[in-house]
Amino acid sequence: MKPPASRIGDAGAFQGIFFEEADEHLGAVEKLLLVLDPAAPDAEALNGIFRAVHSIKGSAGMLGFEEIVALTHVLENLLDVLRKKERALTRADVDALLRAGDVVKLQIAFRRGSHAAAPDKEAIEAEVRALVDAGGAPARRRFSVTLGPLAEAMEGATLQTMLDGLATMGELESPQINNIAGGEVRFSVSLAGGEADLKSVLELVVSPEQIRIEKTDGAPRGTPTPSAPQPPVEPAREPAPLADSGIELFTSASAWRERRRAGGRRESDRQIERERAQGDASSIRVSVEKLDRLVNLVGELVITEAMLTQQHGAFPELSRHTRNLQEAVMAIRMVPISAVFSRFPRLVRELSQRFGKEVEIKMSGETTELDRGMIEKITDPLTHLVRNAVDHGLETPEARRAAGKPACGTVWLSASQRGGSIVIEVRDNGRGLDRSRILAKAAQRGMAIAPDAPDREVWQLIFEPGFSTVDTVTDVSGRGVGMDVVRRNIHVLGGKVDLASKAGEGMSVTVSVPLTLAIIDAMTVGANGKTYVLPLASVVESLKVEPAKLRSIAGHGRTLRVREDYLPVHQLGKSESIAVVVESEGTRAALLVDELIGQQQVVVKSLETNFRKVPGISAATIMGDGRVALILDTAHIVNRQGEGAWQPS
Amino acid sequence: MSHSILVVDDTRSMRKMVATVLQGAGYSVEEAGDGAEALEKAKLRVFDLVVTDHNMPRMDGVTLVRALRALPQYDHVALIVLSTETGAELKARGREAGATGWMAKPFDPQKMLDIVRQFVA
Numbered sequence: 001m002k003p004p005a006s007r008i009g010d011a012g013a014f015q016g017i018f019f020e021e022a023d024e025h026l027g028a029v030e031k032l033l034l035v036l037d038p039a040a041p042d043a044e045a046l047n048g049i050f051r052a053v054h055s056i057k058g059s060a061g062m063l064g065f066e067e068i069v070a071l072t073h074v075l076e077n078l079l080d081v082l083r084k085k086e087r088a089l090t091r092a093d094v095d096a097l098l099r100a101g102d103v104v105k106l107q108i109a110f111r112r113g114s115h116a117a118a119p120d121k122e123a124i125e126a127e128v129r130a131l132v133d134a135g136g137a138p139a140r141r142r143f144s145v146t147l148g149p150l151a152e153a154m155e156g157a158t159l160q161t162m163l164d165g166l167a168t169m170g171e172l173e174s175p176q177i178n179n180i181a182g183g184e185v186r187f188s189v190s191l192a193g194g195e196a197d198l199k200s201v202l203e204l205v206v207s208p209e210q211i212r213i214e215k216t217d218g219a220p221r222g223t224p225t226p227s228a229p230q231p232p233v234e235p236a237r238e239p240a241p242l243a244d245s246g247i248e249l250f251t252s253a254s255a256w257r258e259r260r261r262a263g264g265r266r267e268s269d270r271q272i273e274r275e276r277a278q279g280d281a282s283s284i285r286v287s288v289e290k291l292d293r294l295v296n297l298v299g300e301l302v303i304t305e306a307m308l309t310q311q312h313g314a315f316p317e318l319s320r321h322t323r324n325l326q327e328a329v330m331a332i333r334m335v336p337i338s339a340v341f342s343r344f345p346r347l348v349r350e351l352s353q354r355f356g357k358e359v360e361i362k363m364s365g366e367t368t369e370l371d372r373g374m375i376e377k378i379t380d381p382l383t384h385l386v387r388n389a390v391d392h393g394l395e396t397p398e399a400r401r402a403a404g405k406p407a408c409g410t411v412w413l414s415a416s417q418r419g420g421s422i423v424i425e426v427r428d429n430g431r432g433l434d435r436s437r438i439l440a441k442a443a444q445r446g447m448a449i450a451p452d453a454p455d456r457e458v459w460q461l462i463f464e465p466g467f468s469t470v471d472t473v474t475d476v477s478g479r480g481v482g483m484d485v486v487r488r489n490i491h492v493l494g495g496k497v498d499l500a501s502k503a504g505e506g507m508s509v510t511v512s513v514p515l516t517l518a519i520i521d522a523m524t525v526g527a528n529g530k531t532y533v534l535p536l537a538s539v540v541e542s543l544k545v546e547p548a549k550l551r552s553i554a555g556h557g558r559t560l561r562v563r564e565d566y567l568p569v570h571q572l573g574k575s576e577s578i579a580v581v582v583e584s585e586g587t588r589a590a591l592l593v594d595e596l597i598g599q600q601q602v603v604v605k606s607l608e609t610n611f612r613k614v615p616g617i618s619a620a621t622i623m624g625d626g627r628v629a630l631i632l633d634t635a636h637i638v639n640r641q642g643e644g645a646w647q648p649s
Numbered sequence: 650m651s652h653s654i655l656v657v658d659d660t661r662s663m664r665k666m667v668a669t670v671l672q673g674a675g676y677s678v679e680e681a682g683d684g685a686e687a688l689e690k691a692k693l694r695v696f697d698l699v700v701t702d703h704n705m706p707r708m709d710g711v712t713l714v715r716a717l718r719a720l721p722q723y724d725h726v727a728l729i730v731l732s733t734e735t736g737a738e739l740k741a742r743g744r745e746a747g748a749t750g751w752m753a754k755p756f757d758p759q760k761m762l763d764i765v766r767q768f769v770a
Contacts, residue, residue, distance in 0.1 A: 013665070013669070014662050014665055014666050014669070017661055017662040017665055018662035021660065021661050021662050048706075051659070051704060051705075051706065054704055054733065055659065055660040055663070057733065058660060058663055058733050058754050058755070059660055059662040059663045059666070061733070061754060061755035062662075062663065062666050062754070062755045062756070063662075144737065144738075146737050212735060212736070212737050212740075213736065214736035214737040214738045214739070215736065216738075246735065246752065246753030246756075247750060247751070247752045247753070247760060247764060248740065248750060248751045248752075249749065249750040249764070250743075250744040250748060250749060250750055250751070251749055251750075253767035253768060256727065256749065256767075256768060343721070346721050350719060354719075
């Protein structure tokens with residue numbers, strides 16, 4: 001095999017990847033072609049095929065496989081005609097594409113060295129070209145062409161010959177000629193051939209880098225209309241594009257650097273600099289790993305202290321110091337919530353501009369502190385809520401005025417600490433949730449809800465996966481990855497989300513999360529001689545089981561009747577007399593345990609880092625007596641629909 | 650510390666070629682297989698420059714450029730589109746979205762490095 005004229009130094013490594021990838025692409029193309037229905041071709045399938053061929057062409061070009069470029073290029077032309085529905089797909093297209101795919105396969109095999117001779121591509125190339133132009137009268141395609149920037153002025157006669165030549169090939173329109181060094185020649189032309197034909201003519205007069213051809217969509221078939229769009233007129237480029245080479249810069253590097261120097265330093269950079277300047281003497285930077293290690297060690301100490309107390313009685317001094325030390329260490333990890341809040345004014349400003357809304361943001365409680373790990377995890381859900389408020393909650397200024405409200409809407413963000421939790425509220429004074437639309441959407445999605453259900457239950461629907469009442473998907477919100485993800489993320493943190501809304505007056509979403517993820521309030525239970533830990537946040541109640549309320553349902557395991565509800569039952573131990581009702585994301589289940597031990601704070605130890613991930617177990621902790629107890633993942637257990645009862649293995 | 654560059658292309662071989670050219674010049678490179686993945690990665694850390702293909706599944710290059718420009722931390726990061734498509738209208742859309750430049754595929758490695766050097770300094 002002759003070494004290809006690769007553009008990239010040592011091409012060997014990429015060739016391997018390219019061959020493999022091209023095979024995958026061709027395989028995928030074939031599969032798609034075989035299921036393509038000529039009567040009703042799937043647009044996404046055609047796009048997929050186009051993209052695969054396009055990918056092969058691009059990489060082949062870099063590797064200098066010109067014959068592959070040539071063939072994939074005509075395939076791309078045909079696919080472009082088909083995916084833009086310039087004419088209907090026929091059986092002949094599919095056949096030709098399949099055969100062309102086989103030829104590309106052989107070309108690749110040849111380049112790879114596993115096929116002796118280069119396959120003949122001329123026949124299939126001609127066939128595909130013919131198909132590009134097939135469909136009754138040859139479709140005329142319109143191109144807008146820009147030649148330039150010219151290295152130097154062209155000879156007038158040459159230019160005229162070219163324009164005359166194009167006029168004989170098709171319809172030439174609105175030439176704008178600026179035939180000087182650095183100038184450009186622009187015109188539109190409609191002709192029967194493809195882009196390649198046009199290019200080959202133009203290349204007779206100017207070098208390929210100076211040719212820019214844009215295919216104008218919705219081209220008239222047959223005869224061009226006189227009112228055809230003008231070629232896009234770009235404003236004069238500030239910096240001249242680099243003289244050659246198909247690179248066009250929209251900003252020159254020097255202007256770029258200037259801009260960067262002027263306004264370029266980001267607010268956050270400046271803030272860091274300010275902090276550095278002020279804080280040199282009074283604070284130091286410490287890596288997060290060191291902090292985590294410290295928290296861990298203190299956790300161990302707390303456990304040791306508990307063990308000592310159990311074996312030798314209380315040491316009040318030791319207990320107090322340990323507790324103080326623990327609090328002090330946790331305080332190091334605390335970060336004011338302004339770390340998250342500070343990004344919202346800018347976000348709100350940008351969103352309001354984008355949606356043409358007037359929005360003011362008011363924040364309070366920015367100094368409320370919470371654990372660093374928690375800060376990272378609530379950033380995304382909060383961002384989502386703020387976006388929702390601006391995008392969906394608040395109305396346009398006109399709509400607000402019409403409703404008798406001030407044109408400028410308001411988004412409030414507030415944070416406060418309540419006990420061991422941080423409560424964050426995102427509130428707006430927009431239109432509020434639309435009850436009828438949510439109900440309609442629910443009906444459409446086949447969700448069961450009574451039309452006269454209380455608001456609280458209706459609002460819960462928007463937390464369902466994929467539920468969105470938004471008709472147009474913007475790139476900001478309304479993609480269906482919405483409130484359900486927010487709620488799930490908050491639940492993972494051991495927190496909860498509440499929602500209140502009043503039509504015409506706005507809505508409010510309240511998120512409460514624990515101060516820290518390192519220590520949780522827990523209920524400890526015994527089963528089979530082992531101790532299990534349940535996060536207190538997920539425990540609803542514990543009760544004595546009346547045997548009559550425990551029923552077996554064929555194929556569905558057992559259920560426990562608790563007042564009006566029948567809850568799935570998971571038996572952890574031997575006894576059937578005590579049940580703990582747990583809840584996750586609105587779903588409940590009953591766990592049968594042997595004994596209730598008590599409530600206490602436990603230090604969370606990740607099972608994944610210390611052992612491995614176990615379904616139904618979220619983490620472990622070490623009890624006062626030194627034994628390891630497993631913390632149950634209530635979300636997992638509650639959501640085991642149809643998988644039978646969960647049992648500790 | 651070397652400058653970091655995010656290379657976005659759904660074609661693995663093309664991505665590797667771009668990455669290798671840049672790594673060869675001492676840049677540290679992260680790769681993404683489409684615009685959506687790139688956007689995720691770009692949110693996790695701020696790159697010094699982004700080179701992106703245009704025609705990709707899930708999210709195309711021009712949309713990625715627009716999304717990145719909407720992030721405050723990408724205000725002053727050069728975003729370069731690298732595409733076989735070089736139509737004037739598409740380029741104008743790229744420019745309007747906030748792209749810094751448009752480079753045609755196949756590309757000349759030396760010229761790519763010239764451009765990159767000018768914009769990461």
